[in-house]
Amino acid sequence: MxxxxxxxxxxxxxxxxxxxxxxxxxxxxxxxxxxxxxxxxxxxxxxxxxxxxxxxxxxxxxxxxxxxxxxxAEKVTVNELLDAVEAAVTKRDDHRVFTMIASYRIRPGVDSTFLRLLLFSALEGHELSELFFGKHHKVFYDYLAAYIRTRIEDGAFRSVDPLLAARAFIGMVVHHRLLHEIFGVPMLQSHEATVATYVDLFLAGLTKLPVSRKSSSRRSR
Amino acid sequence: MxxxxxxxxxxxxxxxxxxxxxxxxxxxxxxxxxxxxxxxxxxxxxxxxxxxxxxxxxxxxxxxxxxxxxxxAEKVTVNELLDAVEAAVTKRDDHRVFTMIASYRIRPGVDSTFLRLLLFSALEGHELSELFFGKHHKVFYDYLAAYIRTRIEDGAFRSVDPLLAARAFIGMVVHHRLLHEIFGVPMLQSHEATVATYVDLFLAGLTKLPVSRKSSSRRSR
DNA sequence: TTTAAGTGAGTGAGGACTTACTTACCATGA
DNA sequence: TCATGGTAAGTAAGTCCTCACTCACTTAAA
Known part of the structure; x- marks a missing residue:
C-alpha cells in the first residue's frame, strides 16, 4: 500500500x-x-x-x-529595456526616453518581489547584494547619465552633473514604487499619470530655455 | 572573593x-x-x-x-525641523524651504540607523512600521505638499498635484541617501552641493515663467 | 531588612542540515 | 517483452545547535 x-x-x-x-x-x-x-x-x-x-x-x-x-543570479535581466529605448535615444526624443525608463522602473506586477529582494539583500548585507545592485540597478544610472550628457553637449539641457541628474530622476521614480510597494502608501493617480507628471517636472527643470539666457532657475521651452 | x-x-x-x-x-x-x-x-x-x-x-x-x-516609540522627533522652516515658509522663500527640507532629510550622522530601521520595519512587516512611517515620514510629504499648494495658489508654481510633487522631491533626496547609506554607492559631491543641484533642478521644473502664460505642459503626450 | 539590580544555568521550541532508507524511471540485454 | 539493476527523485526521522525566554538565586544600596 x-x-x-x-x-x-x-x-x-x-x-x-x-x-x-x-x-x-x-x-x-x-x-x-x-x-x-x-x-x-x-x-x-x-x-x-x-x-x-x-x-x-x-x-x-x-x-x-x-x-x-x-x-x-537568476534575476539578472535588464537589457530588454535598454534596447527598446535605443530608438528614442537616437531621435533625441527626451520625453520618450524618460517616460520609457520611468515606466519600466515603476511598472508593478511580475517582479514586485524584486525591489523587496534588492532591499533585503542590501540591508542584510549579503555579499551578492553588490553584484545584484551593479547588474540590475546601476545600469540605469549609467545609461541615463550618458544620455543626459550628450543632451547637454547638444546644448539642449542645462549644464548639470549628468550622473547626479540621472540619480535624481530615478530617485523620484523608485521612491514612488517604494512608497507604494513597501510602505503601502496609496497611489494618487495611475502609474501612467504619475510618470507623466514626473517626466514633465523633471524635463522642465532640465531643459534649457531656447531664447532667454537667464542663468539660473527657470523652466523650459 | x-x-x-x-x-x-x-x-x-x-x-x-x-x-x-x-x-x-x-x-x-x-x-x-x-x-x-x-x-x-x-x-x-x-x-x-x-x-x-x-x-x-x-x-x-x-x-x-x-x-x-x-x-x-523613542525615535519620534521631527518637529524641530518644521519649526525651523516656518520662517522661510512665511517669506515664500522657495529655495530656502526646499533646501532646508532636503538638508534635513539628507543629513547623515546621528540617525543613519534611522533609515535602515525604517526600511527593515517596513520590509519585515512589523505592525509598528506604519506608525513609524506616519509619524516620521509622512509629515514631510504633507507639510511640503501644503507649501506647494499655496505657492500654486500664489501663481508662483505651475499647476501640478502638490502631493505628487512633494513626493517627487523627497524621493530624489531620500533615494540619494538610500544609495549612499544602504547600497554604499559613493557620493559624487558634498551633501550641500547635491542638495543645491536637486533644489535647483526641481524648482526650475516647478516654477512658472513670470511672463509667459502658456497654460499646460508643453511637448506633452 | 527590604527591595531593586543583577546573574548562571537552564528549558523547550524551532531551525539548518544529515542519514539511511524507499520508490519510480528507464535503458539494457536475454 | 519483460526481468533487472543503476540511478535519480524522494522521504521520515533524526542531530545538533541557537534562540527567546525563565528560574532560582546572589549582591548592593538605602
Missing part, C-alpha cells in the same frame, strides 16, 4: 525533472525571501511551498545561502 | 539606574536592529553590547518585540 504516494509530484503525477524542481524552488524561495527576508524564511517553508520534503531542498542546494545566491 | 564582580556596572562601578539601563539597551538594540534587522539580531548580542547578562534584558523588556517597539 502506497500510504503517502503522490507527494512530490508535478501536475501530471509524475516525478519532476531536476531542472523543473530547481526552478520552482528558486521561484518559491524568491517570493518567500522577498516577503519575509532571508532570516525570516525557513527552509521548511520553502519546501512546503513547493510541496516537497525539506530534505529535497538540500539535495538541490547544499545550503540555504546557495539557494539565495541562485535567486540573485 | 568576588570572582566576577564588576560586570553590569556603569562607568563609576556602581549599579546603573533603571532608566539608564533602559536607555542604553534601547540604544544598543537600535543600532543592532538597524545593522542586521530584527530577525538577524539576538537578545544575547544586545545584552553583550551593553555589557550585561541576557536575563537582565528581559527584566526590562518582557519580549524582544517590546524592546523593538520601545525603539520606534
Amino acid at each position: 502506497k500510504k503517502q504516494a503522490a507527494q512530490g509530484r508535478d501536475e501530471n503525477g509524475r516525478r519532476a525533472s531536476a531542472g523543473d524542481r530547481q526552478a520552482s524552488l528558486i521561484a518559491a524561495a524568491a517570493s518567500l525571501f522577498a516577503a519575509k527576508g532571508f532570516n525570516g524564511t525557513t527552509t521548511k517553508e520553502i519546501a512546503k511551498a513547493v510541496g516537497v520534503s525539506e530534505a529535497l531542498v538540500f539535495k538541490y542546494f547544499p545550503t540555504k545561502r546557495t539557494l539565495y545566491a541562485a535567486i540573485l | 568576588k570572582k566576577q564582580a564588576a560586570q553590569g556596572r556603569d562607568e563609576n562601578g556602581r549599579r546603573a539606574s533603571a532608566g539608564d539601563r533602559q536607555a542604553s539597551l534601547i540604544a544598543a538594540a537600535a543600532s543592532l536592529f538597524a545593522a542586521k534587522g530584527f530577525n538577524g539580531t539576538t537578545t544575547k548580542e544586545i545584552a553583550k553590547a551593553v555589557g550585561v547578562s541576557e536575563a537582565l534584558v528581559f527584566k526590562y523588556f518582557p519580549t524582544k518585540r517590546t524592546l523593538y517597539a520601545a525603539i520606534l
Whole structure:
C-alpha cells in the first residue's frame, strides 16, 4: 500500500525533472525571501511551498545561502529595456526616453518581489547584494547619465552633473514604487499619470530655455 | 572573593539606574536592529553590547518585540525641523524651504540607523512600521505638499498635484541617501552641493515663467 | 531588612542540515 | 517483452545547535 504516494509530484503525477524542481524552488524561495527576508524564511517553508520534503531542498542546494545566491543570479535581466529605448535615444526624443525608463522602473506586477529582494539583500548585507545592485540597478544610472550628457553637449539641457541628474530622476521614480510597494502608501493617480507628471517636472527643470539666457532657475521651452 | 564582580556596572562601578539601563539597551538594540534587522539580531548580542547578562534584558523588556517597539516609540522627533522652516515658509522663500527640507532629510550622522530601521520595519512587516512611517515620514510629504499648494495658489508654481510633487522631491533626496547609506554607492559631491543641484533642478521644473502664460505642459503626450 | 539590580544555568521550541532508507524511471540485454 | 539493476527523485526521522525566554538565586544600596 502506497500510504503517502503522490507527494512530490508535478501536475501530471509524475516525478519532476531536476531542472523543473530547481526552478520552482528558486521561484518559491524568491517570493518567500522577498516577503519575509532571508532570516525570516525557513527552509521548511520553502519546501512546503513547493510541496516537497525539506530534505529535497538540500539535495538541490547544499545550503540555504546557495539557494539565495541562485535567486540573485537568476534575476539578472535588464537589457530588454535598454534596447527598446535605443530608438528614442537616437531621435533625441527626451520625453520618450524618460517616460520609457520611468515606466519600466515603476511598472508593478511580475517582479514586485524584486525591489523587496534588492532591499533585503542590501540591508542584510549579503555579499551578492553588490553584484545584484551593479547588474540590475546601476545600469540605469549609467545609461541615463550618458544620455543626459550628450543632451547637454547638444546644448539642449542645462549644464548639470549628468550622473547626479540621472540619480535624481530615478530617485523620484523608485521612491514612488517604494512608497507604494513597501510602505503601502496609496497611489494618487495611475502609474501612467504619475510618470507623466514626473517626466514633465523633471524635463522642465532640465531643459534649457531656447531664447532667454537667464542663468539660473527657470523652466523650459 | 568576588570572582566576577564588576560586570553590569556603569562607568563609576556602581549599579546603573533603571532608566539608564533602559536607555542604553534601547540604544544598543537600535543600532543592532538597524545593522542586521530584527530577525538577524539576538537578545544575547544586545545584552553583550551593553555589557550585561541576557536575563537582565528581559527584566526590562518582557519580549524582544517590546524592546523593538520601545525603539520606534523613542525615535519620534521631527518637529524641530518644521519649526525651523516656518520662517522661510512665511517669506515664500522657495529655495530656502526646499533646501532646508532636503538638508534635513539628507543629513547623515546621528540617525543613519534611522533609515535602515525604517526600511527593515517596513520590509519585515512589523505592525509598528506604519506608525513609524506616519509619524516620521509622512509629515514631510504633507507639510511640503501644503507649501506647494499655496505657492500654486500664489501663481508662483505651475499647476501640478502638490502631493505628487512633494513626493517627487523627497524621493530624489531620500533615494540619494538610500544609495549612499544602504547600497554604499559613493557620493559624487558634498551633501550641500547635491542638495543645491536637486533644489535647483526641481524648482526650475516647478516654477512658472513670470511672463509667459502658456497654460499646460508643453511637448506633452 | 527590604527591595531593586543583577546573574548562571537552564528549558523547550524551532531551525539548518544529515542519514539511511524507499520508490519510480528507464535503458539494457536475454 | 519483460526481468533487472543503476540511478535519480524522494522521504521520515533524526542531530545538533541557537534562540527567546525563565528560574532560582546572589549582591548592593538605602
